Amino acid sequence: MTRVFVPIDAGALSVGAELVARAIATEAARRGVTVELIRTGSRGLYWLEPLVEVATSTGRIGYGPVAADAVPSLFDAGFLTGAPHATRIGQPEGLDYLARQERLTFSRVGLIDPRSIADYRATGGFRGLERALEMDPGAIVETVVESGLRGRGGAAFPTGIKWRTVLGTTSDRKFVVCNADEGDSGTFADRMLMEGDPLVLIEGMTIAGLAVGARHGVIYLRSEYPHAARTLRAAIAAAREAGYLGASVAGSGRAFDVEIRMGAGAYICGEETAMLESIEGRRGQVRFKPPLPAVAGLFGQPTVVNNVLSLATVPIILERGAAFHRDYGMGRSRGTLAIQLAGNIRRGGLIEKAFGLTVREVLEEFGGGSLSGRPIRTVQIGGPLGAYLPESQFDLPLDYEAFAAVGAMVGHGGIVAFDESVDMAAMARWAMEFCAIESCGKCTPCRIGSVRGVEVIDRMVAARARGDDDGVEAQARLLRDLCETMVSGSLCALGGMAPYPVRSALDHFPEDFGLPAATTSRAG
Amino acid sequence: MSNHDWRPAVDRALELHRHQPGPLLLVLQAVQEATGFIPPEAVPVIANDLNLSRAEVHGVVSFYHDFRTTPPGRHRVAICRAEACQAVGADRLVGVVKDRLGVESHGTSGDGAVTVDPVYCLGNCALSPAVMIDGHLHGRVSPERFGLMLDAIRGNAP
Numbered sequence: 001m002t003r004v005f006v007p008i009d010a011g012a013l014s015v016g017a018e019l020v021a022r023a024i025a026t027e028a029a030r031r032g033v034t035v036e037l038i039r040t041g042s043r044g045l046y047w048l049e050p051l052v053e054v055a056t057s058t059g060r061i062g063y064g065p066v067a068a069d070a071v072p073s074l075f076d077a078g079f080l081t082g083a084p085h086a087t088r089i090g091q092p093e094g095l096d097y098l099a100r101q102e103r104l105t106f107s108r109v110g111l112i113d114p115r116s117i118a119d120y121r122a123t124g125g126f127r128g129l130e131r132a133l134e135m136d137p138g139a140i141v142e143t144v145v146e147s148g149l150r151g152r153g154g155a156a157f158p159t160g161i162k163w164r165t166v167l168g169t170t171s172d173r174k175f176v177v178c179n180a181d182e183g184d185s186g187t188f189a190d191r192m193l194m195e196g197d198p199l200v201l202i203e204g205m206t207i208a209g210l211a212v213g214a215r216h217g218v219i220y221l222r223s224e225y226p227h228a229a230r231t232l233r234a235a236i237a238a239a240r241e242a243g244y245l246g247a248s249v250a251g252s253g254r255a256f257d258v259e260i261r262m263g264a265g266a267y268i269c270g271e272e273t274a275m276l277e278s279i280e281g282r283r284g285q286v287r288f289k290p291p292l293p294a295v296a297g298l299f300g301q302p303t304v305v306n307n308v309l310s311l312a313t314v315p316i317i318l319e320r321g322a323a324f325h326r327d328y329g330m331g332r333s334r335g336t337l338a339i340q341l342a343g344n345i346r347r348g349g350l351i352e353k354a355f356g357l358t359v360r361e362v363l364e365e366f367g368g369g370s371l372s373g374r375p376i377r378t379v380q381i382g383g384p385l386g387a388y389l390p391e392s393q394f395d396l397p398l399d400y401e402a403f404a405a406v407g408a409m410v411g412h413g414g415i416v417a418f419d420e421s422v423d424m425a426a427m428a429r430w431a432m433e434f435c436a437i438e439s440c441g442k443c444t445p446c447r448i449g450s451v452r453g454v455e456v457i458d459r460m461v462a463a464r465a466r467g468d469d470d471g472v473e474a475q476a477r478l479l480r481d482l483c484e485t486m487v488s489g490s491l492c493a494l495g496g497m498a499p500y501p502v503r504s505a506l507d508h509f510p511e512d513f514g515l516p517a518a519t520t521s522r523a524g
Numbered sequence: 525m526s527n528h529d530w531r532p533a534v535d536r537a538l539e540l541h542r543h544q545p546g547p548l549l550l551v552l553q554a555v556q557e558a559t560g561f562i563p564p565e566a567v568p569v570i571a572n573d574l575n576l577s578r579a580e581v582h583g584v585v586s587f588y589h590d591f592r593t594t595p596p597g598r599h600r601v602a603i604c605r606a607e608a609c610q611a612v613g614a615d616r617l618v619g620v621v622k623d624r625l626g627v628e629s630h631g632t633s634g635d636g637a638v639t640v641d642p643v644y645c646l647g648n649c650a651l652s653p654a655v656m657i658d659g660h661l662h663g664r665v666s667p668e669r670f671g672l673m674l675d676a677i678r679g680n681a682p
Contacts, residue, residue: 010647010648010661011647011648011650011651011661011663013660013661014648014651014654014661014662014663014664015651015662015663015664046650046651047650049651182645182647183644183645184645185606185607185608185609185644185645185649186606186607186608186645186649187645187647187649188647188648188649188650190647191647223590224602224643224645224646224647224656225647226659227661261549261550262553263588263590264549264552264553264588264589264590264591265588265589265590265643266587266588266589267644278549279546279549280545280546281546281547281548281549281550281584282546282548282580282584283583283584283587283588284587284588299545299546340649340650341650342608342611342649342650342652343607343608343611343612343649343652344611344612345650348649348650348651349650350650371612372612380607384606384607384644414608414649416607416608416611416649417611418611419611422611427607427610430607430610434606434644437644438644440587
């Protein structure tokens with residue numbers, strides 16, 4: 001029986017993967033051919049979705065993008081044996097886009113049935129957990145410290161150090177909270193992982209629980225991700241059934257279980273303390289720190305708060321050792337970065353690779369330029385609070401420190417490309433407007449500053465329209481002053497970083513605001 | 525909505541979640557799942573049951589974008605307005621909504637068929653622009669196709 005793989009990833013479904021899967025089942029039945037249809041995550045080659053793969057004697061052969069009405073022609077061509085067809089791409093691993101990647105965290109995504117314990121085990125799943133069960137909590141923590149793993153959510157704080165703090169607390173009730181509130185535009189890696197390999201996240205959370213002495217895990221998942229919720233729920237149920245979650249994890253006598261709490265459409269709940277408030281059933285307002293969540297987090301108890309990808313990278317570190325992970329990367333950015341290429345780009349998708357690729361390599365060699373075919377004028381990296389980079393900075397390597405040095409951030413690794421039709425004054429205004437919409441309201445620089453920011457940019461645009469250069473200059477000074485106040489005076493990264501896209505737009509694209517064009521880059 | 529309509533849903537939600545730690549969000553989500561919105565009359569009932577003030581419950585309802593205090597249309601359309609979708613013309617989709625339904629990016633069409641909400645990222649950024657219709661995600665949505673999709677759901681019974 002031939003095995004045929006069709007993604008159930010939300011992105012693949014958004015361009016018709018469900019219809020393709022049904023068409024394959026219908027057509028196979030009509031022709032009296034038996035196929036085993038396996039639903040997987042996405043390979044992250046989104047321009048090829050829906051991407052259908054067939055297991056042949058020479059490996060998995062891909063066809064994409066496949067439209068449902070093209071399915072009969074695939075059968076006619078003999079795709080079940082990997083025969084030629086207009087959509088045939090050969091082995092996906094042979095594509096430059098995948099061949100150049102180093103998939104550690106995403107090693108199984110797109111390959112296996114995400115809800116199958118058997119598939120997971122057959123591809124090395126739970127080996128990290130088995131290793132962890134033989135180790136002292138302190139040894140697990142030190143392995144993660146030595147690996148150099150840093151938080152993948154954006155702040156890049158060393159994961160192991162956080163764990164060490166929680167391990168050092170004495171409470172008998174501790175929590176592991178997974179931040180799955182992936183709200184940054186241009187990012188979808190957490191979603192892809194939860195839909196493509198949720199068991200690796202569950203395994204990572206379990207290892208975290210063993211390491212710090214927590215028995216409760218909570219995944220805070222954004223409500224915009226209903227597909228991820230379904231897959232996660234199925235995976236949690238399967239893990240309980242197989243004894244990997246519950247009163248005795250893998251027969252060890254040690255308890256750990258995971259529950260999902262859904263968000264309710266508030267960007268700020270991706271900030272860890274706002275998220276804890278939300279899980280506790282309150283408004284998602286940011287807490288003052290200290291105390292750190294590691295000391296007094298969820299319900300006032302010591303809490304590990306990590307991003308999906310940080311936790312999902314833990315199993316391979318335990319399985320292969322700290323050095324294996326540390327050997328990837330550059331400088332203090334160790335391991336791999338899940339780059340998400342999005343926006344106006346021909347080949348958008350997931351690129352997991354050791355830190356150090358340049359932005360230009362990503363845009364040109366992976367992305368193939370803009371979708372519209374016009375030159376890429378700017379990219380925003382690190383979500384709505386990330387800086388806009390001009391073409392002159394496209395040779396920056398993707399590395400936390402290199403980005404910080406020019407006032408930008410890698411963040412969660414999302415890269416959004418814009419072609420030359422973009423109006424940077426409008427994007428700067430949007431950054432302020434978004435901050436105003438999503439501000440939790442606790443601190444004044446963010447709550448009021450963002451509203452004033454929108455107004456100041458509106459006045460700049462109006463001054464420009466009536467040819468009032470002095471007015472534009474005066475408002476620009478006011479805007480920079482406002483940005484300074486927000487950066488220095490806000491309680492968290494929302495108000496503290498919303499000025500980054502604004503300032504970068506002013507620095508690199510002043511002509512869009514009616515200011516004299518920049519002669520040299522002022523960033524740095 | 526009369527008392528008779530929403531009360532069982534609220535009772536069920538409370539029954540299901542009142543013993544969990546930090547239950548308010550869970551209760552509100554269950555009520556909205558069942559009734560489509562949070563009836564303002566339910567706020568004091570929930571507050572009383574969970575030993576919270578009405579202000580605390582109202583504060584949570586009004587804080588989160590997902591919660592509605594009025595009934596939604598029969599179909600729900602979420603248009604992504606975030607950067608990746610803006611980069612490939614999501615604003616044109618808002619124009620389609622205005623033309624077809626006569627509402628801005630937030631609101632319910634006059635015939636009660638469709639409620640439109642902006643959303644800030646559906647996580648489909650490599651296949652922008654993205655919309656979600658009744659929980660189904662759609663990528664690479666052109667204005668033309670979006671118009672046809674809206675026509676289709678308006679023509680259908682719920």
